[in-house]
Amino acid sequence: xxxxxxxxxxxxxxxxxxxxxxxxxxxxxxxxxxxxxxxxxxxxxxxxxxxxxxxxxxxxxxxxxxxxxxxxxxxxxxxxxxxxxxxxxxxxxxxxxxxxxxxxxxxxxxxxxxxxxxxxxxxxxxxxxxxxxxxxxxxxxxxxxxxxxxxxxxxxxxxxxxxxxxxxxxxxxxxxxxxxxxxxxxxxxxxxxxxxxxxxxxxxxxxxxxxxxxxxxx
Amino acid sequence: xxxxxxxxxxxxxxxxxxxxxxxxxxxxxxxxxxxxxxxxxxxxxxxxxxxxxxxxxxxxxxxxxxxxxxxxxxxxxxxxxxxxxxxxxxxxxxxxxxxxxxxxxxxxxxxxxxxxxxxxxxxxxxxxxxxxxxxxxxxxxxxxxxxxxxxxxxxxxxxxxxxxxxxxxxxxxxxxxxxxxxxxxxxxxxxxxxxxxxxxxxxxxxxxxxxxxxxxxxxxxxxxxxxxxxxxxxxxxxxxxxx
Amino acid sequence: xxxxxxxxxxxxxxxxxxxxxxxxxxxxxxxxxxxxxxxxxxxxxxxxxxxxxxxxxxxxxxxxxxxxxxxxxxxxxxxxxxxxxxxxxxxxxxxxxxxxxxxxxxxxxxxxxxxxxxxxxxxxxxxxxxxxxxxxxxxxxxxxxxxxxxxxxxxxxxxxxxxxxxxxxxxxxxxxxxxxxxxxxxxxxxxxxxxxxxxxxxxxxxxxxxxxxxxxxxxxxxxxxxxxxxxxxxxx
Numbered sequence: 001x002x003x004x005x006x007x008x009x010x011x012x013x014x015x016x017x018x019x020x021x022x023x024x025x026x027x028x029x030x031x032x033x034x035x036x037x038x039x040x041x042x043x044x045x046x047x048x049x050x051x052x053x054x055x056x057x058x059x060x061x062x063x064x065x066x067x068x069x070x071x072x073x074x075x076x077x078x079x080x081x082x083x084x085x086x087x088x089x090x091x092x093x094x095x096x097x098x099x100x101x102x103x104x105x106x107x108x109x110x111x112x113x114x115x116x117x118x119x120x121x122x123x124x125x126x127x128x129x130x131x132x133x134x135x136x137x138x139x140x141x142x143x144x145x146x147x148x149x150x151x152x153x154x155x156x157x158x159x160x161x162x163x164x165x166x167x168x169x170x171x172x173x174x175x176x177x178x179x180x181x182x183x184x185x186x187x188x189x190x191x192x193x194x195x196x197x198x199x200x201x202x203x204x205x206x207x208x209x210x211x212x213x214x215x216x217x218x
Numbered sequence: 219x220x221x222x223x224x225x226x227x228x229x230x231x232x233x234x235x236x237x238x239x240x241x242x243x244x245x246x247x248x249x250x251x252x253x254x255x256x257x258x259x260x261x262x263x264x265x266x267x268x269x270x271x272x273x274x275x276x277x278x279x280x281x282x283x284x285x286x287x288x289x290x291x292x293x294x295x296x297x298x299x300x301x302x303x304x305x306x307x308x309x310x311x312x313x314x315x316x317x318x319x320x321x322x323x324x325x326x327x328x329x330x331x332x333x334x335x336x337x338x339x340x341x342x343x344x345x346x347x348x349x350x351x352x353x354x355x356x357x358x359x360x361x362x363x364x365x366x367x368x369x370x371x372x373x374x375x376x377x378x379x380x381x382x383x384x385x386x387x388x389x390x391x392x393x394x395x396x397x398x399x400x401x402x403x404x405x406x407x408x409x410x411x412x413x414x415x416x417x418x419x420x421x422x423x424x425x426x427x428x429x430x431x432x433x434x435x436x437x438x439x440x441x442x443x444x445x446x447x448x449x450x451x452x453x454x455x456x457x458x459x460x461x
Numbered sequence: 462x463x464x465x466x467x468x469x470x471x472x473x474x475x476x477x478x479x480x481x482x483x484x485x486x487x488x489x490x491x492x493x494x495x496x497x498x499x500x501x502x503x504x505x506x507x508x509x510x511x512x513x514x515x516x517x518x519x520x521x522x523x524x525x526x527x528x529x530x531x532x533x534x535x536x537x538x539x540x541x542x543x544x545x546x547x548x549x550x551x552x553x554x555x556x557x558x559x560x561x562x563x564x565x566x567x568x569x570x571x572x573x574x575x576x577x578x579x580x581x582x583x584x585x586x587x588x589x590x591x592x593x594x595x596x597x598x599x600x601x602x603x604x605x606x607x608x609x610x611x612x613x614x615x616x617x618x619x620x621x622x623x624x625x626x627x628x629x630x631x632x633x634x635x636x637x638x639x640x641x642x643x644x645x646x647x648x649x650x651x652x653x654x655x656x657x658x659x660x661x662x663x664x665x666x667x668x669x670x671x672x673x674x675x676x677x678x679x680x681x682x683x684x685x686x687x688x689x690x691x692x693x694x695x696x697x
Contacts, residue, residue: 062616062662064623066634067655074647152526159528160624170530183538191527191535198526268586289590296588307583311601311677321587324597373587 005180010189016172017193019086023158023168026090028151031097038102040131043109053102060099065157068092073164089161097154104150108143109135145209152198152205159194169193220279221246221377221408222267227276229262236262238432240276244377244410244425249403251423251440252412255455258429260412264381267410268301281376297325300370301379304386306362308354314341314365315350318372325373340368344398360391364398371402378402380411396422416456420444428452469644470653473636480636481657487550487632488619488665491557495618496611498558499565506566507573508591517566524563530624532556537628553625561618568610572603605677612669616662623658633657 003009041053060068072092076083083091112135120134162171173190177183222244229237236259244250252260265271267280269292278285281298308317318337322328328336341347344364354362363383370378380399384392396415400422403409413419419426419440426443428436428451436443436452447453506517524532536559537552547555576599584594604611626635637654641647 058663059659062620062659063655064620064634064658066623066626067637067651067658070637070647070651071655074641074651078648156526156528159530160627162530163627170528170534173531173534177534177538181542183534183542187531187535187539191523191531194527194531195523199522202522202526270582270586293588293590296586301586303579303583305579307579309580309583309598309602311605320597321589324593325588369587 002181003179005176005182005185005189009176009180009186012176013169013172013189013193016167017169017197019166019168020155020158020194020197023086023090023093023161023166024151024155027093027097027154027158030090030094031101031154034094034098035101035105038098039105039109042102042106045127053106057099057103057106060096061103065093065096066160066163068096069161069164085161085164085166089158089164089166093154093158093161096157097150100150100153101147104146105139105143108139111142112138141212141215145205145212148201148205148208152201155198155201156194220244221281222410223277223279224263224267225277227263227266227278228274229259229266229271230274235274236432237266237273240429240432240434242427242434242437244408246408247406248425249407249409249423250411250425250427251419252410252427252429253416253419253455254429254435259432260429261381263429264301264379264410264412267377267379268299269295270301293325297373298376299379300373300375300377301381302363302366302370302383304382306354306359306366306386308362308366308369310354313351313353314346314357314368317354317365318369321369321373336372337368340372341365343371343401344368345394358391359387360394363387363395367395367398367402377408377410380409380413382412382414384413384415416444428455465649465652466646467649467653469646470640470650473640473644473650476636476640477633477653477657480631480633481661483550483630483632484619484622484661487553487557487622487625487630488615490554491561491618491622492615494554494558495561496565496615498562499567500569502562502566503569503573504595506570508595521563521566524560525567529556529560529621530627532560533624533628549625549628549630552628553622553630557618557622557625560621561614564614564617565611568607568614569603571610572607573599575606576603601677605673608673608677609670612666612673615669616666619662619665620658 038053038056041049042057044050044053069089069092072095073085073088076088076091116134116138117130120130125133158168159170162168162174165171167175169190173186177186180186220243222242224240224242227237227240228235238259240259240263242250252263254260262271266273266285267278269285269287272287273285281295283291283295283298285295286292308314309320312320315334315337318340319330319333322333322336323330338347338350341350344367346361346364346368349357349361349365354365357365367383383399384395387395392415396418399409399411400418403422411419411423421440423440426437426440427434428443428449430436430451436447436449443452444456447456502517502520505513509517533552533556536547536556537549540547540552573595580598580602581594584598589597622632623634625632626638629635631639633654637650641650644650
């Protein structure tokens, strides 16, 4: 039965957008956690850790998110874990995010001047204390704009988990399109909702970046 | 008939008036040194003469053109008025010869071979034929500045403007650039130069213009002016800079 | 216990290679067309009339803040609904071109803006027109400055091509989907395909880097290491 594309359908899309947000936040949390570990490993004193982290970043950044999703999805089920699609999706998006966030944060940590390490070491701080009190606080300012910028990429990439049956915004758009056969209004509405979520974040990222540059120049 | 004529030129940046009514007349073949402390407006005046700065009021006639900021008119003027900058401003992605060839090829549509010949001739004038295919970042500052002069000359300008062209150079590289300029002057090129090289101004410039607080404070033949400075400001300026 | 069995998947190597070849074709088409579109957009933004500038920035923002998959759906399902027939492959190339064009436009813009004012003045003082200055004075140094960012973006569009399997394009990911449903060795298939993407990404990156060196090399000059970092992100 063909239905018109009306307010019910729009409402349905907005409800599905909640799952887009949930997925994004879950992936951000996981990716942030793994990513911090990757970043710290990447700048650690241990050769093995550094190489492993750098290999991890290369692999994650060299494989499409879609394939990461399938690897998580089928890999886990091959090993006998039958996870709900939402969990597998969050996990794979988290891995994807960790590869990029780890790289962004590594850059931020490395951009803190060497003298800061020396100065804090001369105060007899342990390496952990150096990170905790001196290096990380300074890196955050540098890392924030690209991190927010990456969040936009992450939100957009949640669209592909529609393929494993999670009814997030894009999957909802497909369903509505199948019922209404009005692809232009349906997918333009879907795009508009993504835009409403992503554009403010893009603006924030740009403003933070400008502030940071002004701070550095001043 | 003067080849450069400036009448009551005023130029403000916001509320700050930098040029407060400059009048100036330069004959063909004259070499005019613009002297003055930093902030006296001499560089601004020079940039106005090439249309790089728009004037607030007054009138400029140069190289047979009346200054107008319509793009086509401005380009026509710039074909006849060359400028060399303090910071060389060579194009880093082009070799020395390509830097010189660019404007003849693009603006005057000169065929490539002819443009190349012209470039070699101009590089010859500045003594850099052997550096024709070298890129700017492989040249010394003095060599870069000589290429920049050749680049301007390739348009066969009627007037050349030099904006503190040796200020960014080490003393040992300054001489080679000044030599090129002196030869140009001897060939009869009309030149206006902002410079801190007092000895060069005295010896090579036919006319010296001393600017002070946005006005022409004292002007005359270089011999006279350097020999008998009539204002205390110019005397003080000479005293300060010749130390 | 589970065991990895690669044999069934490897038996489908010809199908995988066909898929990989299509991935390469899609990528090359997108890089050439999207790169050109991005350059044109950046130039229009730099010297076009106000209306055109506004149009370009609207295009850039709209594309950068919506998912590629939705853009692909709009092209693939939307165009036929208004009577324009496009094949899945055509739709994919159109969507990839439009997508890359927006990112490339931003990168080119950053490059153009990084060129110092004095270069533009030097061009103007030689009587060059504004378009001539852009083409002859600004463009080459600008592109060489942002080449590393462009390369990262090209890699991302290659990875993004996997999404075209959603509209049944049999590129590498599409081929993988077909094979896994026939062999039931899904995990193994995706391990192989993941490795192929990774290898291609590494290869493409070094190939494009040496293209850059060749394009912007000045004889007698050591290749410079451009410092402009790529915009981080994944599939756009």
